[in-house]
Each structure stands twice: as C-alpha cells, then as structure tokens.
Amino acid sequence: MSQLPVTFDSLAIEHAGSPVSLRKKTVTALDEGEVLVRVDHASINKMDPGLAQRNLFQLPEPYVLGFDFSGEVVEVGTGAGASFAVGDQVFGGAERGGCFAEMAVVTAARIHKRGALPAAEASTYGVAFLTAYESLVIAADVRKDAGKWIYVAGAGGGVGHFAAQIARLYGLKVIASAGKADSLRLLHDLKLDAVIDYSKQDVVAEVMRLTGGKGAELVYDSTYSQSSFERSAACVAAGGEYIRLGTPLQLQRVEAGDVTAVVEARGAKMVIGDLGRYQVDPQFEARMPEVMEGLQRAIDWYEQGKLRPVITQTVPFEAAALQTAFVDFLRGTNNVGKVVVKCRRDG
Ligand SMILES: NC(=O)c1ccc[n+]([C@@H]2O[C@H](COP(=O)([O-])OP(=O)(O)OC[C@H]3O[C@@H](n4cnc5c(N)ncnc54)[C@H](OP(=O)(O)O)[C@@H]3O)[C@@H](O)[C@H]2O)c1
Structure with a gap:
C-alpha cells in the first residue's frame, strides 16, 4: 500500500x-x-x-x-x-x-x-567519506602508493579524517595536521604516523624532517584555505602528487588562490578531487558507479575495524x-x- x-x-x-x-x-x-x-x-x-x-x-x-x-x-x-x-x-x-x-x-x-x-x-559516508574516497582512490589512485609518505591537511575535519584513514589502509605513511585541540586529539587517537599542530609548529619544516628532507610524495589538502594550500604546496616532494579538493570555481568562492604553479615548479603534479562533478559533468557522471563502490568498501572496512x-x-x-x-x-x-x-x- x-x-x-x-x-x-x-x-x-x-x-x-x-x-x-x-x-x-x-x-x-x-x-x-x-x-x-x-x-x-x-x-x-x-x-x-x-x-x-x-x-x-x-x-x-x-x-x-x-x-x-x-x-x-x-x-x-x-x-x-x-x-x-x-x-x-x-x-x-x-x-x-x-x-x-x-x-x-x-x-x-x-x-x-x-x-x-x-x-x-x-x-x-554519503558526502565526507565519498569525497575522500573519490579524491584518493579514484582521482589519485593511492592503491599504487603503499610505503610512501602522505601529508593530509585538515585531517581532523569530516573529509580529512576519512582521507587519513583511507591512506593508511592502502599502506601509506600518514602525516596529519590540525589546529584545534579537539582536532589534534582526534588525530592522536587515530594513531597515525605523525601529527602536526599547524597553529604552533612549522608544518613545512616538520614534514621535511619526517621525510628525510625530500617532502611527502603525496599531499592531500581539503581545507579550502589559502594559508594551508601554500604550506601544503611547499611540502610536496619532487615527482610527487598534490591532491587538492575543489574546482577552480569553488576556490574562487572562498577566495583561495591556485597553487598549481608552485606545485609544478617543485616537479610535482596537481590532481583535482571533486565529488560535485559527478552530478554535472556527463564524463564523470558515467563513472559514478565506481565512486559508489566506495560505500561497499566502507561497510567492509568498518566490519574489519579498519576505518570508522x-x-x-x-x-x-x-x-x-x-x-x-x-x-x-x-x-x-x-x-x-x-x-x-x-x-x-x-x-
Ligand atoms: N568539492 C567537493 O566535492 C567537496 C565535497 C565535500 C566537502 N567539500 C569542501 O571541503 C571542505 C572541507 O570539508 P569538511 O567537511 O572536511 O569540513 P570541516 O569538517 O570543517 O573540516 C575542515 C578542516 O580544515 C581545517 N582547517 C581550517 N582552516 C585551516 C587552515 N588555515 N589550515 C589548516 N587546516 C585548516 C580544520 O581543522 P582545525 O579546526 O583543527 O584547524 C578542519 O578540520 C569544505 O570547504 C567543504 O565545503 C568539497
């Protein structure tokens, strides 16, 4: 009825x-x-x-x-x-x-x-998890990057705390940053490889120290913040990938500039993650089932105690x-x- x-x-x-x-x-x-x-x-x-x-x-x-x-x-x-x-x-x-x-x-x-x-x-899971999954697994394919360093900015936030866990799941070594005391506590509880307090510490110097002066092979920044983008761009290793959440239009709205030139000058590649494009761009729309597979993975990882x-x-x-x-x-x-x-x- x-x-x-x-x-x-x-x-x-x-x-x-x-x-x-x-x-x-x-x-x-x-x-x-x-x-x-x-x-x-x-x-x-x-x-x-x-x-x-x-x-x-x-x-x-x-x-x-x-x-x-x-x-x-x-x-x-x-x-x-x-x-x-x-x-x-x-x-x-x-x-x-x-x-x-x-x-x-x-x-x-x-x-x-x-x-x-x-x-x-x-x-x-429908937005924050799938956004992190799309950025890391679909756009950047971190499945190939086990053993490499990734620096995750905004890692205490909705998208960021999923991204840090996904990266760890695929065998990457995770350096995460946050500023608020509660965000930092969350990151320490996740037992990641390293946690940086960007409000007190020099993020770039810390990432360089942890990676033996090379920088992180991968960087993921979901903060939509210019100051964070600039720090993240300076952390990426030559030959690495900077995965940025957000299209140029979205960045314009929050008055954040594009750091692609800085990333490329370091010999690294800019990769764009964006869940929104799967609703508006037919090329991406066709790939939505691939993104949706993330929800089954999320269930499996939850059951295995690997991502929560x-x-x-x-x-x-x-x-x-x-x-x-x-x-x-x-x-x-x-x-x-x-x-x-x-x-x-x-x-
Ligand atoms: N394009 C897409 O498909 C898509 C999808 C989902 C979300 N988004 C966007 O992505 C952004 C993040 O979403 P969210 O749900 O993760 O938001 P959120 O929960 O508010 O997380 C944002 C994080 O950024 C950190 N942060 C803020 N300013 C910072 C700065 N200057 N330097 C370093 N870290 C900073 C915050 O940590 P502290 O407070 O500890 O500093 C916070 O943990 C939002 O703007 C959202 O609209 C885009």
Whole structure:
C-alpha cells in the first residue's frame, strides 16, 4: 500500500539567510528511480551552513538541507524496485538535500544497503567519506602508493579524517595536521604516523624532517584555505602528487588562490578531487558507479575495524539546535570529525 501523499516535519530554511525553522513538508509522488526513506540520522557537511546563508544551488524556497543520511526505505519509485524494497536499511547521499527531515526523497543510484554499519555512523559516508574516497582512490589512485609518505591537511575535519584513514589502509605513511585541540586529539587517537599542530609548529619544516628532507610524495589538502594550500604546496616532494579538493570555481568562492604553479615548479603534479562533478559533468557522471563502490568498501572496512567515522556531536531534531550547530560550524568551533543530526524521534 502506497504511503503517498505523506506529510512530515522538516528543519527548513525559509529564505537564504533566515534561521532554521520547523516546517511541514509534503511528498505527493516519486519520480523514476527515486526512493522515499524515513531518515534515521543525517550528517552536517560544511556546505550546509554555507547554503543556509547563500542558496548557491538555487533550491526552491523554503528548502531543507542535509546531503547524506541513513534511514529505512518506505516507498520505492518505478525503476528502483530491482535494487531496493520497503523496509531496507540504507545510507548514502541526496544530491538536492532534504535529509534534515523525518523523510527524504533520494535517488536509488546514490544509496546502498547499510549492512553492519550503525545508523548514526552510516549517515556520515554519503558526502565526507565519498569525497575522500573519490579524491584518493579514484582521482589519485593511492592503491599504487603503499610505503610512501602522505601529508593530509585538515585531517581532523569530516573529509580529512576519512582521507587519513583511507591512506593508511592502502599502506601509506600518514602525516596529519590540525589546529584545534579537539582536532589534534582526534588525530592522536587515530594513531597515525605523525601529527602536526599547524597553529604552533612549522608544518613545512616538520614534514621535511619526517621525510628525510625530500617532502611527502603525496599531499592531500581539503581545507579550502589559502594559508594551508601554500604550506601544503611547499611540502610536496619532487615527482610527487598534490591532491587538492575543489574546482577552480569553488576556490574562487572562498577566495583561495591556485597553487598549481608552485606545485609544478617543485616537479610535482596537481590532481583535482571533486565529488560535485559527478552530478554535472556527463564524463564523470558515467563513472559514478565506481565512486559508489566506495560505500561497499566502507561497510567492509568498518566490519574489519579498519576505518570508522568519528562522531563528536549528535544534534537533536530541533530547529534551534541545528541553527546553533550551523553557527558553530561557520565559526569553526564544532567541525571535528563528524557532527550528526538524529532525525528519527521514535527510536
Ligand atoms: N568539492 C567537493 O566535492 C567537496 C565535497 C565535500 C566537502 N567539500 C569542501 O571541503 C571542505 C572541507 O570539508 P569538511 O567537511 O572536511 O569540513 P570541516 O569538517 O570543517 O573540516 C575542515 C578542516 O580544515 C581545517 N582547517 C581550517 N582552516 C585551516 C587552515 N588555515 N589550515 C589548516 N587546516 C585548516 C580544520 O581543522 P582545525 O579546526 O583543527 O584547524 C578542519 O578540520 C569544505 O570547504 C567543504 O565545503 C568539497
């Protein structure tokens, strides 16, 4: 029996710039290939507080943010029935947001059954994990780099803490940096090869010391920060690869410059990682199944105890609580590991 139409609570943005508010939302029908899920948890990514202020994706107002989730399938649209059935526990991404709600419409091609992953942890993979996976495994293919040094900047953040763990999994020696005390603690807990406090230490000198003066053969920088980009560019070894998260347009928006010339002058190669391009560029769209394989790997690695998200805060399903979490994210005070929202109120 169809559940549609269905009306449920959502934590919405009425107009770009307005605070989060509790609003009813109704779904009347599913399009081809879509699935309706009862959301269990959704995670906060840096783009959520940003889009709450500026609606760069031109989502129809009022709009609901939240681009990854875990939840239960409650309705399956035509064309999605081969992969999913009502009652399946799933996780993944939602290109147009909508996950800070009791229910969300998602695309079957962007979700996966969640296996042994707990619901809260599962909600952190659709954006942050897949971004790190795409950058390191698909764009740079670090599977070939066992035994090499990688310097990971922003390693205490959502993307960065997954990237550090993925690199270690493929046998790389990981030097990670952070500035906040909580981020540094997270990195020490991960027991990586070396941790640098960029707020107190000279990152470049430390990376050079640890690598015997050569620099790191790989560098991954997901900070979107010019000061970090400059330090990272100076850390890469001749013949190495600098993997930068973000397209030139994204960097322009945060007023960060391009350090490609510096990287190339050091005899290294610039590699671009970007999950967003798989939604807009047909060349990359065709390779989305390769990226989605990452979710099965994530389940396997979780079961083997090799990679886990670190959840540092769980936000209740309340407008004021989500608004506070957004403000803290923009201030950079709570963005350590992953912050999740518990959207399901009855369990
Ligand atoms: N293009 C894509 O496909 C894509 C996908 C996902 C995310 N993103 C973007 O990637 C960025 C990172 O995402 P995220 O979820 O990991 O964000 P996050 O959780 O806020 O992590 C950012 C990290 O950067 C560190 N950082 C901030 N300023 C720094 C500086 N000047 N030097 C060194 N480190 C610095 C922070 O550590 P401390 O606080 O310890 O300094 C923090 O751990 C965001 O801008 C996001 O929008 C892009």
